Amino acid sequence: MATPEDVARLRQLKETEPLQVAWDDWTSTRKVLEDMTPLLNDPDPAMKALASEEASELDQKLSNILKETLPSLLVPPSTTANLSALVELKSGVGGTESSLFLATLLRMYMRFSQSNSWQATVVADNENEGGGIKDAIVEIKGVGAYDALRWESGVHRVQRVPATESGGRVHTSTVAVIVLPLIEEKDAQKEELYSMDDIKLEVMRARGAGGQHVNKTESAVRLTHIPTGITVSMQDERSQHQNRRRAFQVLSARLMDQKITREIAQRRATKNNLIKSADRSEKIRTYNYAQERVTDHRIGFSVMNLTSVLEGDALQEFTDRLRQDFEETAMEDMLNSES
Amino acid sequence: MHAFMRTLTSGLPGNELKWLKQGAKESNRSLESLVKRRLAHEPIQYILGTEPFGDLDLLCRAPVLIPRPETHWWTAALAEYLPKTNKRFAEHFAGPTSRTLSLLDLGTGSGCIPILLCHLWPKGSIVATGIDISQHAVSLANENATLCGISRSTFKAALADFLDPAFPNAETINPPYDILTSNPPYITADEYLHLDDDVANFEDPTALIGGSDGLQYYRDIANLISRDGFLSSDAVIALEVGHSQADVVSDMIHSKGFNTDIWRDPWGKKRTVIGHRR
Incomplete structure (x- = not known):
């Protein structure tokens, strides 16, 4: 008779199976290497060369298991792997120049989404009178969109000579990016992010006699979500029904974001660790036009092909490295908590 | 954008310009021509040819009255309220019963009220009729029903005049009705002279002016509902009213043997008079 404990044990066994496979692979490979070590000193030069070639292959395999396979299995699986993303962009310092650059970044994320086969839709935007876009919200639907884009949150800085600048001086302007986890309406209810009793819904503007x-x-x-004070206004669509749906979508994303942040903070607090700052006012990246250079300040990594980054292609290099950095940090956290 | 267009469009709220741009693109018309029409006060709903009503998109064509957000609000509220209103209605909406409920909408215009109700309630739960004295309105209401996937056996708009003393015997209708809805013309003659050009110069005055005191159609409706065999014994009526008319209309309906209730709209105005037969 299987007891609930048996089921739990069985599940644990099943979950750790890939780890077992990797460990077996590691030990058997090592055994082969040990067994053939004497052949490296074989008097026959042909045999010796063959052995040395095989040894280096085995060595490579071992180091692969050690550096790639095992760590990736030890990092806890992402709980947000299935989530889509909601990307908010807001002009910062620099006036019109900032709005012009916001339009460029918006295009970069749209193209990046396209090449990852995600569906990107601009759900709200405000044009800037002098040109460019003052602020925008993009819905990016697809598995893995949030995990790939979440490290884009922060202040993006552009250094270039604006088209409007006659003196040829380089200006520095900024755009703030916030990436939120987007969940489906039915999942939003499951997550119990809010109760309808806590929501004040207002139709704006007086209508006179109406x-x-x-x-x-x-x-x-x-x-307005009364407990947190979060307010969301939507007016882009002619349909109030649509605006209401969008507003609830943004509210859910903001609350989900808070929930994830809270969970991370709790985990870290229990481990008594230093929290690596996730400050959204932090300058995270610089786009320098004169040098054709894009630098991410958090990982000290540069790509010397600004055009390719803005086309959405080389952005992948940043998102991959940032994700790797996150996983390594998660590993370190785990190791530190063991000691 | 040309400097000329920029000057032209500066008189428009940002969102309207965006919607006109989308409309121009979708219909292959020049933005300039659409903007000029809007600046001449033509309602954006007529220019674009549609107006969202809940999750429906209804056709709009001059001079048929454009559906208002207030009307949507109370119609959606009525859709939720009616199934809970009395035992027979509750049983009816809980599952199929021997007789479908019947609904009559007086002065149906675009057909927005009965079409939304047919859309929100389970298929086959009501049969609705909308009548109007304008052939434009009758055609538009029927087109809207088709567009929203409502069959002719569920909703039909027909030409009829409910002020005609012979109306209850008209061929186009089939009393007694369980539900009576109406958004009759309720603007006073005096107020009409002070309306924005957007309303006064483009929408049908017959759909707006409710006689010198704005109450003429409510008197007619009050007479109609007190006629034998026009409404069923547990009928419910829902009438949209102007911002200062709810109490007067409520008294009129009350005096004809109905318990009444007044609903306030999200902008704070007493907007709907609900009546239950006593």
């Missing part, structure tokens, strides 16, 4: 007296389109809505 009714037949007025035929202005009135579709703007504002949601």
Whole structure:
């Protein structure tokens, strides 16, 4: 008779199976290497060369298992692996120049999404009168979108001579990016992120007498989540129904983001570790046009092909390295907590 | 954008410009022509040809009255409220019963009220009729029903005049009705003279002016609902009213043997009078 404990044990066994496979692979490979070591001193030069070639292959395999396979199995699986992303962009310092660069970044993320086969839709945007876009929200739907893009959150800085600058001086402007986890409506209910009792829904602007007296389109809505004070306004669509749906989507994403941040903080607090800052006002990346250079300040990594980054292609190098950095940090956290 | 267009569009709210741009692109029309129409106060709903109503997209064509957000609000509220209103209705909406409920909408215009109700309630739970004295409105309402996937056996719009004393015997209708809805013209003659050009110059005055005091159609409706055999014994009525008319209309309906209730819209105005037969 199987008891609940048996089932739990069975599940644990099943989950650690890949680890067992990797460990067996490691020990058997090592055994082969040990067994053939005497052949490295074989008097026959042909045999000796053959052995040395094989030994170096085995050595390579062992170091692969050690450096890649085992660590990737030890990092806890991402709980956000399936989530789509909501990317918010806001102009920072630099006025119109900042809005122009925001439009460039927006295009970069749209193209990056396309090459990853994610569906990207601009759900809200405000044009800047002098050119460019003041702020925008993009919905990026697809498995893994959030995990790939989450490290894009932070301040992006551009250094270039603006088209409008006659003196040829280099200006520095910024755009703030916030990447939020996007969950489906039905999952939002499952996560119990909010209760409808905690939400104040307002239709904005007075309508005078209203009714037949007025035929202005009135579709703007504002949601307030009372416990957190988060407010979301949506007015981009002609349909109030759509604006309301979008507003709830953004609210869910913000609350989910807070939940994830809270969980990470709790985990770290229990381990009594130093928390690596996830400050969103931190300057994370510089795009320098004169040098064709993009540098990520968190990992000290540069790509000397700004055009390719802005086309969305070389952005992959940043997202891959940032994810790797995150996994390594997670490993270190784990090791430190063991001691 | 040309400097000329920029000057032209500076008089428009940002969102309207964006919607006109989308509309121009989708219909292959020049943005300039659409913007000019809007600046001449033509309602954006007529220019773009549609107006969202809940999760429906309804066709809009001058001069048929453009569906208002207030009307959507109370219609959606009625859709939730009615199944809970009395025992027969509750049983009816809980599962198939021998008789479908019947609904009549007076002055249906675009058909927005009955079409949304047919859309929100389970298929086959009601049969609705909308009547209007404008052939434009009748055609548009029928087109809207088709567009929203509502069959002719569920909703039909027909030409009829509910002020006609012979109306209850008209061929186009089939009393008694379980539910009566209406957004009749309720603007007073005086107020009409002060309306924005967007409303006064483009929408049908017959759909707006409710006589010198704005209450003429409510008097007619009050007479209609008190006629024998026009409504069923447990009928519910829902009437949209102007911002200052709810109490007067409520009294009128009350005096005809109905318990009444007044609903306030999200902008704080007393907007709907609900009546239950006593």
